[in-house]
Amino acid sequence: MRSRQVGDTINIGWPDFGRPEQSFTIVDLDQLGQVFRVRVTDGERQGGFLVIYDCPDVVLEQLAEQATDAVGFKVILSSLRCSVDGDVLRSFDYEWYPTPEYAERPRRLAHALADLLAAMRGNRGRE
Numbered sequence: 001m002r003s004r005q006v007g008d009t010i011n012i013g014w015p016d017f018g019r020p021e022q023s024f025t026i027v028d029l030d031q032l033g034q035v036f037r038v039r040v041t042d043g044e045r046q047g048g049f050l051v052i053y054d055c056p057d058v059v060l061e062q063l064a065e066q067a068t069d070a071v072g073f074k075v076i077l078s079s080l081r082c083s084v085d086g087d088v089l090r091s092f093d094y095e096w097y098p099t100p101e102y103a104e105r106p107r108r109l110a111h112a113l114a115d116l117l118a119a120m121r122g123n124r125g126r127e
Contacts, residue, residue, distance in 0.1 A: 002085075004031055010040060012049070013083040021083055030107055032114035036084075037106055049082055050110055051089040052117065060090060063116050067092070070112040073105065 004010065006026050013021035024040035028048075031037075034055060039048040052060060060077050067075040078093045094109060096102050 004029060004036075004038070010038065011083075011085050012040065014080065015083055015088060016081050021086070030110040032110060034117065035110055035114040037110035039106070048106060049084075049091040050106065050113070051082070051084065051091050052113065053087065053089065055117070057090065059120070060092075063113055063120075064092060066116050067109060067112050070116060071105070071109055075109060 004026060006029065008026045009023050010026055011021035011023055013019050022042070024042055024047075026038055027041050027046065028039040029037060034053045035050070036053065037048070037050040039046060041047075052063070055063075057077070064075045064077040073094055075092055075094045078091045080091070081088050082091055083089070092109065092113070094105060096105050
């Protein structure tokens, strides 16, 4: 996974629906070691996703369960795969709305997942 910043272009697709990658612009992100959360726009609409690179599905499932307890809202590992610059990944899903009460959920979850992953590996904190 390469380092990214706001304003970069990223290619995202949905192979399970036969939708090829298309370019989006990053408007917000957290890149915490293997944990990558991004909000993107196509110039008209916004969307986002949260993935963990190089992590087996069984571990991703465990992290989703542990994250639910850590953040206090339901987190699931989506069965829908996305592709990010050619890498096919499973994303984490959670309830989110573009309102002030939900504004910090994506960032809070990204940090919680990074901490949980580090704890699983016996590290003290995020990379």
